[in-house]
């Protein structure tokens with residue numbers, strides 16, 4: 001019989017891993033999205049199938065909440081979730097001005113009287129333009145906005161620290177084994193390389209990363225995993241990364257001409 005003695009820190013890692021598996025489940029619904037993640041009732045992940053976008057709803061222990069990157073077509077789903085869990089929506093975070101879906105921010109602001117934090121500069125009084133390192137508080141939760149340009153020039157990632165874990169909502173800056181494209185909306189591969197390697201990869205290795213999209217049925221990753229496995233970054237110099245990004249030859253997003261102008265007005269006609 002093998003006996004293993006764990007230090008306190010090792011026990012904590014072990015329990016965290018158990019919690020990861022115990023708290024994961026997936027339900028495919030008929031309404032065009034997958035609601036697939038509950039983390040101690042604190043983080044809910046919604047998946048929009050038409051754009052492969054993730055939206056996150058984060059709630060505090062005092063029944064307050066914020067939403068990251070709401071998709072307009074799914075607003076009723078978020079509202080139903082808030083209602084069912086008796087949550088008040090306090091604010092919205094946008095990771096960037098999206099080209100592939102229309103944001104639900106404007107309609108949610110009208111309904112809840114809240115505001116949106118984002119990188120976009122606007123004279124809309126419902127928008128608060130972020131600065132790098134800005135701290136946003138919600139009860140016992142602290143969110144740090146990290147300016148991560150490169151996919152777009154208004155891209156922000158959000159770092160959320162709880163007593164158990166640190167979570168990064170990386171938008172399209174860092175995807176699971178990929179990253180956002182850099183060929184429109186003032187994208188810049190050199191800036192993206194610096195944002196990922198200098199800012200995001202300097203976070204704790206066990207930071208759990210929730211991306212803005214996934215196209216392969218994955219839901220999260222960690223900073224350590226991405227340092228080891230992301231094919232655009234592992235053993236790639238900045239010049240090699242720029243070469244890769246400048247030769248992706250991706251088609252223009254179908255909704256781009258509609259979504260970008262609407263999203264500059266928080267999705268309102």
Ligand SMILES: [Fe+2]
Pocket residue numbers: 096097098099100151172180
């Ligand atoms: Fe994007």
